[in-house]
Amino acid sequence: MAATLKLEIVTPEAKTFADDVDMVTLTGIDGEMGIYPDHMPVMTQLVGGEIIARKGGENIFLAVGDGFVQITAQRVAILTDMAIRAENIDEAAAEQAKRTAEARLAQKLGDEEAATVQAALAHAVIQLQVKHRHKK
Amino acid sequence: MPSTRDIRRRIKSVKNTAQITKAMQMVAAAKMRKAQSAAIIGRPYAQLLNEIMAEAATRTVGFDHPLMQSRPVAKRAVILVSTDRGLCGGLNSNIFREAMKLDPAATVFITAGKKAAQFVRRTKRQLAAEFAYKDTPDFAEARAISKFVQQLFLKGEVDAVDILFPRFINTLTQAPTTVPFLPIGKISAATAGVNSPAQELPAGSPTDVFDFEPDEETVLGELLPHSLNFQMHQILLETKASEQSARMVAMKSATDNAKEIIKSLTLEYNKLRQANITKELLEITTAQMAVG
Numbered sequence: 001m002a003a004t005l006k007l008e009i010v011t012p013e014a015k016t017f018a019d020d021v022d023m024v025t026l027t028g029i030d031g032e033m034g035i036y037p038d039h040m041p042v043m044t045q046l047v048g049g050e051i052i053a054r055k056g057g058e059n060i061f062l063a064v065g066d067g068f069v070q071i072t073a074q075r076v077a078i079l080t081d082m083a084i085r086a087e088n089i090d091e092a093a094a095e096q097a098k099r100t101a102e103a104r105l106a107q108k109l110g111d112e113e114a115a116t117v118q119a120a121l122a123h124a125v126i127q128l129q130v131k132h133r134h135k136k
Numbered sequence: 137m138p139s140t141r142d143i144r145r146r147i148k149s150v151k152n153t154a155q156i157t158k159a160m161q162m163v164a165a166a167k168m169r170k171a172q173s174a175a176i177i178g179r180p181y182a183q184l185l186n187e188i189m190a191e192a193a194t195r196t197v198g199f200d201h202p203l204m205q206s207r208p209v210a211k212r213a214v215i216l217v218s219t220d221r222g223l224c225g226g227l228n229s230n231i232f233r234e235a236m237k238l239d240p241a242a243t244v245f246i247t248a249g250k251k252a253a254q255f256v257r258r259t260k261r262q263l264a265a266e267f268a269y270k271d272t273p274d275f276a277e278a279r280a281i282s283k284f285v286q287q288l289f290l291k292g293e294v295d296a297v298d299i300l301f302p303r304f305i306n307t308l309t310q311a312p313t314t315v316p317f318l319p320i321g322k323i324s325a326a327t328a329g330v331n332s333p334a335q336e337l338p339a340g341s342p343t344d345v346f347d348f349e350p351d352e353e354t355v356l357g358e359l360l361p362h363s364l365n366f367q368m369h370q371i372l373l374e375t376k377a378s379e380q381s382a383r384m385v386a387m388k389s390a391t392d393n394a395k396e397i398i399k400s401l402t403l404e405y406n407k408l409r410q411a412n413i414t415k416e417l418l419e420i421t422t423a424q425m426a427v428g
Contacts, residue, residue, distance in 0.1 A: 008184070012275070012366070015180045030349050043192065044349035045358055068359055070188050070346075079184055116276045 005037050006075045007053055009062065009083045016083040017053070017062065024076050025052040026069065035076055042071040046080055048126045050133070061086035063130040065123055082123045089131045098124035140412065143405040147398055154394035160223065161387035167271070168307070168380035174272065175304060175373040182370055185363050189320075191346065192356060201353075202290055203360050206319045213244050213264065213285060213294040215317065217301035217371060218252035219379040220268070225386035227302050227310060227378060228255075234300055234312045235261075244294060248281060248372065264288065269372050278369035286361060289318045301371050302378040308385060310378040317367070320360055 007024055009017035024035045027049040046067040053060040067080030101121035109117065216235055218228050228251045235245070235255070244262040247253045253266040265284055269277045285297045296318060303313035348355045 010181045010184045012178050012181045012369075014177060028349060029354070041346045042349055043188070043346045043355055045355055068188060068355070068362075070191070077184055077188070079181065079188065112276050112280050115279075116274070 003037060005035065005039075007078075008075070009051070009064070009078045009080065011080055011083050016085075019053070019055065021053040021055045021060075023054040025054075026064075026076075026078070027051075028069065035071055038073045039071050039076075041073070042069075044069050044071075046078060048082075048122055050126075050130050051078070051083075061130060061134060063089060063127045065119070065126065081119065082126075084127065086130050086134050089127045091128065091131050094124045094127040094131070097121075098128065138408075140405060140408050143401055143408065147401045147405065150394050150397050150401065154391055154398065157387045157390040157394065161384055161391060164380050164384035164387060168377065168384050170272070171373065171377040171380045172304070175370070175377040178366075178370055178373065182366065185366060189359065189363050192352075192359065201320070201356050201360055203286065203318060203364075204320045207292075207295045209295040211242055211244065211294045212238075213246055213288055213297045214238060214314075215246045215248065215281065215285060215297065215299040215301075215368075216252040216256065217299065217375045218247070218249035218255070219375070220250045222251065223386060224379055224383040227382040228252075230310075230312045231300060231302055234314065246281065246285060249375070271376065273369065273372035273376060275365070275369050278372050279365045282361070282365045282368040285318065286364065299368075299371055301375050302382070304374045304378040304381065307381045310382055315371075317364065320364070 004020040004022060005024060007017060007019060007021045008015070022037075026033055026035070027047045029045040029047055033044075046064065046069045048065045049063075051062045051064050053062070063082070063084050063086065064078070064080045065082035067078060069079075070077040097120060101117050101124060104117045105114070105121065214235065216231065218231055222228070231252075232255045236259070240259075240261050244264045245252075245256045246264050246267070247256055248267045248269055250268070253263070256263045267277070267281045267284075285294075288294050289297055296316070298314050299317050300312065300314045302310040304310055
């Protein structure tokens with residue numbers, strides 16, 4: 001009987017996270033899900049926000065973008081376009097990215113460009129949210 | 137018989153060429169390292185995406201996504217991926233040789249990169265659209281191409297889409313490769329993950345049946361286009377890696393050739409110079425003897 005879950009978070013740039021954890025909390029398309037070992041196999045979409053991985057009483061917080069989640073009894077595999085640990089978030093950089101994106105949105109953009117800028121904006125906002133929550 | 141001045145001039149011009157090719161070689165080498173790491177870095181993602189796709193495809197019975205529909209192929213679209221600039225050895229010509237083999241009447245080309253667009257125009261094949269991509273390809277650029285062919289496919293204008301691109305094997309070898317893009321029906325580990333080594337899937341036991349939340353249609357509806365976009369992006373990255381590698385190797389051999397030519401020209405120059413001196417000496421002594 002598996003007592004731990006293997007959590008893998010992969011982005012196009014890197015394998016951000018790969019470790020055995022006790023529990024994972026993430027935001028799926030139907031709302032927040034808490035996943036313990038021996039979860040039933042599920043495949044769903046991930047909504048940008050926060051992922052909390054609990055390992056030995058310690059919580060690891062990550063800011064993630066949209067993506068896909070595949071859950072099996074022993075493993076949670078997350079594919080996303082962004083993943084960054086809360087302690088690694090550069091608040092100033094995120095703030096800056098948010099402002100730049102907002103300024104760009106105010107201009108006229110093509111569809112493709114607008115989508116890219118929107119995504120950048122969403123990423124910055126999520127990072128800031130996660131960062132702020134942990135300041136308190 | 138060329139004069140010493142002619143030879144000197146030629147040496148100088150070859151030297152200039154060597155300098156340029158040497159510089160290009162250095163630039164390509166630096167860019168190559170960047171492009172190669174960019175191409176390799178996406179592999180874990182490609183692999184996991186691939187795993188999920190394969191799983192989704194095999195375990196959703198009786199579900200058919202429009203992008204998975206396989207039809208008898210009357211018209212085929214080929215995405216021809218080339219470089220923007222030349223001077224990269226036989227990279228582009230190898231790709232175009234493959235493209236020439238395709239039936240012109242039943243094939244419509246979509247090009248990425250300037251050289252491919254020029255090729256299609258020159259050979260008067262059918263061109264559906266040209267796309268450009270930068271030195272470091274953006275995901276957005278890949279998405280534009282992938283979206284366009286998905287539209288073509290969904291509208292029924294083409295029945296299958298292939299991608300023809302220079303696969304990066306290592307710095308010395310790039311092979312023109314055709315991979316099927318659409319329909320997605322034939323997902324296998326070999327196609328979806330560009331160049332990723334086939335590995336057994338570590339995910340749960342084969343009896344697992346996945347639940348889809350909210351439902352299969354929504355998840356697959358998002359997953360399939362996304363994976364296509366990503367695959368396209370990987371291919372662009374790989375093409376860049378191939379291009380820079382090929383250019384570096386081509387420029388290196390050009391530099392070596394130039395050095396070889398300089399060497400033989402210098403030898404010839406010295407010989408000629410020596411011959412001239414001897415001739416002059418001979419003339420002086422003959423003249424002296426005649427006077428004396």
